[in-house]
Amino acid sequence: MSSKSTKMTTLSQVIDPERMKVITSEFSRLGEKSYLDNAGAAIYPQCLLPKINYDLMNNVYMNPHSDKYTRDCLEQIRCLVLTHFNTDPSNYTVIFTSGATQSLKLVAESFEFTPEENDSDDCGSFVYLRDNHTSVLGLREIVKEVNADIVDISHEEFTTALNPIHLKSFKRNAEKHSVNSIVAYPAQSNFNGYKYPLHCIENIKNGCLNSCLKRHLCEVNCNWYVLLDAASYVATNKLDLSQTQPDFVCLSFYKIFGYPTGLGALLVKNTSADVLSKKKFFGGGTVDIVLTSEDFHVKRQELHERFEDGTIPFLSVLALKHCFDTLNDMIPRVINNDVMDTISHHTYYLAKDLYHQLNDLRHPNGNKAAVFYLDSNFNDIRKQGGIVTFNLLREDNSYIGYAEFQHMAELFNIFIRTGCFCNSGSCQRHLNVSNKEMKDMFKAGHKCGDELDLVNGRPTGAIRVSFGYYNTFNDVDKLVLMICQCFVRYSYTKPKRVMNTDDIDLIKPNKIIFKESLIKILNERFINIRNINLHQDITVKDSKITLTEIAIFPIKSCGAFKIQNGWKIGPKGFEYDREWMIVKDNGVCLTQKQNTQMCTIRPEIDLKRRLLILNCKGMTTIAITLDVGIGSKKKDTSMCHSKVCTDIIQGFDCGDEVADWISNALGISFLRLIRQSNTDKRSQKRKDSKDQKLLSLSNQAQFLLINKATVRWLKDKIHDPLFSDDIDSLTDRFRGNMIIEMSQELAERDWQKVIIGNHEFKVEGQCPRCQMVCIDQKTGEKTVEPLRTISEQFGGKLRFGIYLSYVGNVNGSKDSILRIYSSVNPCSNNNEDDISR
Numbered sequence: 034m035s036s037k038s039t040k041m042t043t044l045s046q047v048i049d050p051e052r053m054k055v056i057t058s059e060f061s062r063l064g065e066k067s068y069l070d071n072a073g074a075a076i077y078p079q080c081l082l083p084k085i086n087y088d089l090m091n092n093v094y095m096n097p098h099s100d101k102y103t104r105d106c107l108e109q110i111r112c113l114v115l116t117h118f119n120t121d122p123s124n125y126t127v128i129f130t131s132g133a134t135q136s137l138k139l140v141a142e143s144f145e146f147t148p149e150e151n152d153s154d155d156c157g158s159f160v161y162l163r164d165n166h167t168s169v170l171g172l173r174e175i176v177k178e179v180n181a182d183i184v185d186i187s188h189e190e191f192t193t194a195l196n197p198i199h200l201k202s203f204k205r206n207a208e209k210h211s212v213n214s215i216v217a218y219p220a221q222s223n224f225n226g227y228k229y230p231l232h233c234i235e236n237i238k239n240g241c242l243n244s245c246l247k248r249h250l251c252e253v254n255c256n257w258y259v260l261l262d263a264a265s266y267v268a269t270n271k272l273d274l275s276q277t278q279p280d281f282v283c284l285s286f287y288k289i290f291g292y293p294t295g296l297g298a299l300l301v302k303n304t305s306a307d308v309l310s311k312k313k314f315f316g317g318g319t320v321d322i323v324l325t326s327e328d329f330h331v332k333r334q335e336l337h338e339r340f341e342d343g344t345i346p347f348l349s350v351l352a353l354k355h356c357f358d359t360l361n362d363m364i365p366r367v368i369n370n371d372v373m374d375t376i377s378h379h380t381y382y383l384a385k386d387l388y389h390q391l392n393d394l395r396h397p398n399g400n401k402a403a404v405f406y407l408d409s410n411f412n413d414i415r416k417q418g419g420i421v422t423f424n425l426l427r428e429d430n431s432y433i434g435y436a437e438f439q440h441m442a443e444l445f446n447i448f449i450r451t452g453c454f455c456n457s458g459s460c461q462r463h464l465n466v467s468n469k470e471m472k473d474m475f476k477a478g479h480k481c482g483d484e485l486d487l488v489n490g491r492p493t494g495a496i497r498v499s500f501g502y503y504n505t506f507n508d509v510d511k512l513v514l515m516i517c518q519c520f521v522r523y524s525y526t527k528p529k530r531v532m533n534t535d536d537i538d539l540i541k542p543n544k545i546i547f548k549e550s551l552i553k554i555l556n557e558r559f560i561n562i563r564n565i566n567l568h569q570d571i572t573v574k575d576s577k578i579t580l581t582e583i584a585i586f587p588i589k590s591c592g593a594f595k596i597q598n599g600w601k602i603g604p605k606g607f608e609y610d611r612e613w614m615i616v617k618d619n620g621v622c623l624t625q626k627q628n629t630q631m632c633t634i635r636p637e638i639d640l641k642r643r644l645l646i647l648n649c650k651g652m653t654t655i656a657i658t659l660d661v662g663i664g665s666k667k668k669d670t671s672m673c674h675s676k677v678c679t680d681i682i683q684g685f686d687c688g689d690e691v692a693d694w695i696s697n698a699l700g701i702s703f704l705r706l707i708r709q710s711n712t713d714k715r716s717q718k719r720k721d722s723k724d725q726k727l728l729s730l731s732n733q734a735q736f737l738l739i740n741k742a743t744v745r746w747l748k749d750k751i752h753d754p755l756f757s758d759d760i761d762s763l764t765d766r767f768r769g770n771m772i773i774e775m776s777q778e779l780a781e782r783d784w785q786k787v788i789i790g791n792h793e794f795k796v797e798g799q800c801p802r803c804q805m806v807c808i809d810q811k812t813g814e815k816t817v818e819p820l821r822t823i824s825e826q827f828g829g830k831l832r833f834g835i836y837l838s839y840v841g842n843v844n845g846s847k848d849s850i851l852r853i854y855s856s857v858n859p860c861s862n863n864n865e866d867d868i869s870r
């Protein structure tokens with residue numbers, strides 16, 4: 034372990050700590066969060082917004098087609114964009130688009146593969162690297178429509194053909210040919226940050242790919258054009274168009290600046306513009322003349338005028354000025370006197386540090402804890418950007434699913450991307466999955482972006498950590514610490530960093546201190562745990578199963594209301610269970626995932642006085658009526674729609690007074706309390722069932738049943754000394770509606786139906802779990818357990834408790850009340866029937 038780390042001597046802190054402090058202060062809204070998905074989207078510095086605001090408040094911008102001043106401002110910005118890429122309007126033209134994807138599409142739609150005057154059978158080809166983003170793969174569908182061949186090229190073939198050693202012997206071929214071919218590749222892989230060669234673009238244009246593509250191309254003697262997908266590369270690197278000249282460059286601005294979204298560019302090399310002659314559509318200001326009663330139009334001569342259909346998002350384009358200014362002011366020019374070079378070194382060293390730390394991670398038995406999906410081993414910044422893509426392994430070398438990892442990471446306030454990142458080519462290559470296996474996984478129910486992270490123990494995706502200029506070594510350490518705590522168990526060692534600056538205080542990791550204090554706590558807690566175990570009466574001895582507790586959660590995500598005797602079963606589950614929810618001012622439902630304090634709001638239902646009473650520590654209680662429409666005016670006016678688990682639901686607003694009370698209790702402004710409308714027909718999501726059950730605002734099913742014996746079993750498996758819950762508070766974390774006592778743990782997992790008292794219920798499957806079980810329901814504090822142990826015990830399947838739906842009365846009873854201490858009679862089967870997948 035140590036031999037590797039000592040090699041990391043050149044690890045540099047590119048931006049000095051003082052300046053780094055200023056930079057991170059622009060992201061103070063992140064709070065404790067570590068944002069490690071810069072390749073998904075950069076995030077914007079706070080000072081950017083007032084600048085844009087001031088500009089818009091003090092200037093009158095009009096439609097650029099009407100107003101010369103606005104048009105001139107936009108021209109300025111086109112120049113700024115070109116300056117950023119070290120070129121100018123005499124060499125390149127900026128076409129504003131809605132993003133990299135639209136830029137790519139525009140090229141494919143307009144590219145002339147086979148000029149009309151060519152009457153031979155020859156045709157041009159669309160050649161794409163398999164490791165492209167899906168946005169490039171989709172261009173196939175456009176190319177299919179025209180007379181052109183579609184050819185894919187593998188990573189190995191492509192990199193070999195462009196290897197400088199092979200290029201040395203390559204003979205230039207600069208004649209003009211009769212057909213045009215285009216090759217599309219990313220400047221940097223969005224999958225793993227590998228940087229594809231850019232210096233060889235001139236060679237590609239001169240035909241250096243011909244020999245390796247000979248067998249596939251329709252016509253080898255063609256004019257080559259290069260479509261460079263620079264979306265990932267330009268986010269953290271300098272693209273110098275004076276050094277290398279792709280014909281077409283595609284990018285999105287939010288990946289560089291974080292703002293604005295919906296704006297990208299296609300940069301076209303002026304001398305290559307003619308080949309984009311196939312553009313069909315026109316609209317808005319893109320024509321010089323158009324007749325309405327005759328099929329006649331002439332598109333504008335000026336390239337960007339011809340390509341920017343409609344009115345460009347000119348206010349967003351105007352914001353770019355402030356984006357460039359802010360970045361240039363904020364980032365020092367440490368490397369090559371250049372802002373982007375500084376950013377690329379900064380992010381590269383962070384990624385390199387993470388790579389080495391993860392590469393050194395070992396389980397207690399010596400097995401590696403991480404596998405990497407990289408194409409470089411971080412020894413050349415020209416080949417690697419600030420991204421690390423990997424999966425984690427358990428001690429027995431089995432894979433940890435990425436969805437499981439993501440849940441744990443979020444619990445630690447770490448935000449990363451998992452899955453295949455819209456790059457199935459790289460995903461397949463690195464995970465070693467054949468086309469057939471991909472199709473089989475799809476048949477097994479796996480889709481891009483879902484949570485099915487392992488199929489037969491093999492990963493369907495990976496974990497991608499990508500850094501931005503606002504990240505620091507603290508973010509790296511936080512992530513590695515989290516991985517150690519959750520998956521490798523306490524073997525965290527301080528990385529040996531040699532910084533090229535004297536002041537290393539800011540980044541000096543405090544893990545030594547952490548480790549020591551942890552051991553101290555470990556020792557103390559172990560003693561306590563032993564004591565607790567001695568005094569516990571562990572199991573219920575007889576084989577009788579009893580319903581011991583009923584709880585409802587009147588407000589979604591808030592505290593439980595525990596029922597004294599019995600409670601009425603209504604059409605949606607227990608009466609008043611999750612009938613209310615709290616929504617933010619944007620109409621989105623607030624959950625404990627976003628605000629852990631919600632569980633400290635404790636609702637009670639007073640049936641006699643017909644009130645919902647809300648309690649919260651440090652607040653006077655408040656009550657609202659249970660009877661909508663009686664007394665106070667029915668507030669149909671504020672009928673609102675909100676989304677719960679992708680369903681649109683309807684509800685009534687409960688008024689200002691309670692809204693203010695809740696806003697105060699949670700310390701978030703403008704919250705509202707919404708009651709689900711009686712006419713709302715949310716029903717259980719089951720593909721197959723005809724008898725759909727009505728649902729309240731609970732997530733998946735009408736009832737959730739928890740077996741206390743299983744909770745006890747789980748508690749025994751939890752070895753984290755930091756976890757101090759007793760059985761009752763651990764049970765509370767699962768937020769069940771029915772708690773049963775029995776002697777056998779895990780038995781409920783095999784039940785098919787269950788009769789409780791005089792009521793029959795159908796089992797709808799096991800309940801999938803997320804970080805919410807890591808919130809102590811008394812205090813709202815977050816812990817790592819019990820999710821870690823659940824995941825460990827169930828092989829990454831985060832399931833606990835079973836869902837029930839109501840079938841009806843049995844034994845001729847008409848009673849709609851379910852009573853505590855009713856006996857529980859299950860029927861088992863062995864088929865796994867699971868509604869969550």
Ligand SMILES: *Cc1c(COP(=O)(O)O)cnc(C)c1O
Nearest residue numbers: 132133134166219223264265285
């Ligand atoms: C993000 C990305 C895209 C797509 O960009 P959009 O902004 O979604 O259009 C394409 N290619 C690469 C390499 C990317 O990283």
